[in-house]
Amino acid sequence: MQMELLDIATARLRIRNLQIIDLNDFYEYRSNPEVTKFQGFDTMDLTQAKEFIELNSSLNYGLVGEWVQYAIALIDTNQLIGDCAIKLDKHSPGMAEIGITISPTEQNKGFAKEAIFGILEFLFDIKKFHRIFAIVDAENISSIHLLRSLSFRQEGHFIENIFFKGQWGSEFQFAMLKSEWDSLNKVKSNTNV
Ligand SMILES: CC(C)(COP(=O)(O)OP(=O)(O)OC[C@H]1O[C@@H](n2cnc3c(N)ncnc32)[C@H](O)[C@@H]1OP(=O)(O)O)[C@@H](O)C(=O)NCCC(=O)NCCS
Secondary structure, three states, X not given: OOOEOOOEEOOOEEEEEOOHHHHHHHHHHHOOHHHHXXXXXXXXXXXXXXXXXXXXXXXXXXXXXXXXXXXXXXXXXXXXXXXXXXEEOOOOOOEEEEEEEEOXXXXXXXXXXXXXXXXXXXXXXXXXXXXXXXXXEOOOHHHXXXXXXXXXXXXXXXXXEEEEOOEEEEEEEEEEEHHHHHHHHHHHHHHHO
């Protein structure tokens, strides 16, 4: 797949590569155990946060089989309010897994929904992807609400399938197909007429 710089604009947000200017805001929420409680990674110290930004800032969209973490910034000020990740499937072109984190000070403002909507528009409408999926801890209420609210379909409930942060955890898998995305948008445009 061709490498390119990801730059997605929504009404309030810009999804772009992480930059070193994001360090303080990034470190602030990525060092908070409440934020990483249900995530596959742990809290970071400042050095780890800097190394993480340096690594991801040089990764372009198009890399397959690895997570690439992007910044979610306010479009007006360029201030970082969270990050999102896309992992393009190594074996099935047209399939990707996504993840997202919003800083606690910026949660419940619709930012995660807006950012993921922007990613779906990019992957489905521009890149013509076939299937996007997300795996969330079965106790991660806010993520489950977020995915349901975007009309992701729950397609799996894995029971104690992962040894996670010292204990067995359960997970849900959610997915959306391009055909489902297209139907949703058809319904929306019909409603707007
Ligand atoms: C999950 C997370 C990204 C949601 O971010 P957010 O910006 O607060 O979410 P939004 O404001 O866009 O809300 C999206 C929808 O979820 C609902 N929602 C969000 N948190 C909720 C909660 N705790 N309880 C009930 N509903 C919730 C909102 O009401 C909204 O639904 P609606 O539009 O139908 O009203 C955020 O809580 C987070 O970063 N959590 C920690 C990191 C994490 O666990 N990430 C997921 C790993 S995949």
